[in-house]
Amino acid sequence: MKESEKITLCFVGNPNVGKSTLINRILNSNELETSDIPGTTKKTIQKKLIWNKNEFTFLDTAGVYKKKDLNFTKLVKATKSSEIVILVLDSSIDKLDKIHKKLAAYTLKVGKGLIVIFNKWDLVEKKKTKKKVLEKFIFNSLPQLGEKKSLFISALRDEEFTKVLKLSIEIKKLFKTKMPTSELNKWLKDTIKRNPPVKIKGREIKFKYIVQTDTNPPTFKIFSNYPGKINNSYKRFLEKRLKTNYKIDNIPVFLKFLATKNPYQDKKK
Ligand SMILES: Nc1nc2c(ncn2[C@@H]2O[C@H](COP(=O)(O)OP(=O)(O)O)[C@@H](O)[C@H]2O)c(=O)[nH]1
Numbered sequence: 053m054k055e056s057e058k059i060t061l062c063f064v065g066n067p068n069v070g071k072s073t074l075i076n077r078i079l080n081s082n083e084l085e086t087s088d089i090p091g092t093t094k095k096t097i098q099k100k101l102i103w104n105k106n107e108f109t110f111l112d113t114a115g116v117y118k119k120k121d122l123n124f125t126k127l128v129k130a131t132k133s134s135e136i137v138i139l140v141l142d143s144s145i146d147k148l149d150k151i152h153k154k155l156a157a158y159t160l161k162v163g164k165g166l167i168v169i170f171n172k173w174d175l176v177e178k179k180k181t182k183k184k185v186l187e188k189f190i191f192n193s194l195p196q197l198g199e200k201k202s203l204f205i206s207a208l209r210d211e212e213f214t215k216v217l218k219l220s221i222e223i224k225k226l227f228k229t230k231m232p233t234s235e236l237n238k239w240l241k242d243t244i245k246r247n248p249p250v251k252i253k254g255r256e257i258k259f260k261y262i263v264q265t266d267t268n269p270p271t272f273k274i275f276s277n278y279p280g281k282i283n284n285s286y287k288r289f290l291e292k293r294l295k296t297n298y299k300i301d302n303i304p305v306f307l308k309f310l311a312t313k314n315p316y317q318d319k320k321k
Pocket residue numbers: 065066067068069070071072073074085086087088090091092093171172173174175205206207208209
């Protein structure tokens with residue numbers, strides 16, 4: 053039997069990017085007030101939808117603006133009760149502004165899921181070229197997110213909005229990922245063999261084993277002889293490789309580096 057889920061999605065983004073329009077279309081209604089006057093939606097509005105037995109709560113944020121700039125503290129507060137933050141951007145942009153980059157990084161850091169939606173896709177002329185550009189800058193500014201995971205949408209013209217719901221359900225599943233220790237250790241061995249860590253001050257770092265210790269988000273412990281000597285870029289490399297190899301996009305994974313003796317080592321000898 054298919055498990056049903058409760059999923060809270062929080063829509064954030066600059067005024068006028070189409071957050072309310074998008075939520076309305078997903079809800080197939082016109083309950084939220086939309087307008088081309090920035091700042092029409094004054095506070096966070098909550099809506100519910102049951103889809104394929106899953107219970108979605110939509111949070112439409114506004115009132116998180118301080119003059120023209122978004123207020124980061126208010127944004128964080130608005131996203132607090134959600135598991136997935138949906139960052140709605142206007143497809144006409146050519147870079148990610150600071151506050152959204154900060155919010156996206158923060159979202160993943162605190163263990164939430166993240167979906168980037170480029171809305172008003174109908175207004176883009178050279179769609180193929182633009183898509184590549186947008187995917188590239190998202191990948192460059194948010195390497196934690198995973199490749200090619202953004203959605204390109206027209207809240208006004210598209211018919212198919214279930215892709216937002218489907219991706220949210222997928223993300224919810226990813227949070228519960230459980231990986232067998234044997235498979236993880238094979239992965240660690242192969243990864244290190246191909247890209248060994250450099251010696252740090254003459255000391256060779258030997259990775260011993262990896263184990264998943266938690267879900268929501270997936271959390272792993274990696275044991276080695278000198279955990280304190282592993283540099284951050286190598287830690288990030290392992291994190292990124294793990295996410296890529298197991299297709300854990302849109303959510304973070306947490307890696308903890310610890311010191312210990314390999315419990316299997318003695319048995320093998
Ligand atoms: N062309 C186009 N216009 C859109 C789209 N989505 C929203 N809009 C328009 O953009 C304006 C702002 O939309 P609204 O939902 O109020 O933005 P919000 O401030 O982010 O909630 C409205 O005039 C919408 O009709 C879209 O996909 N394409």
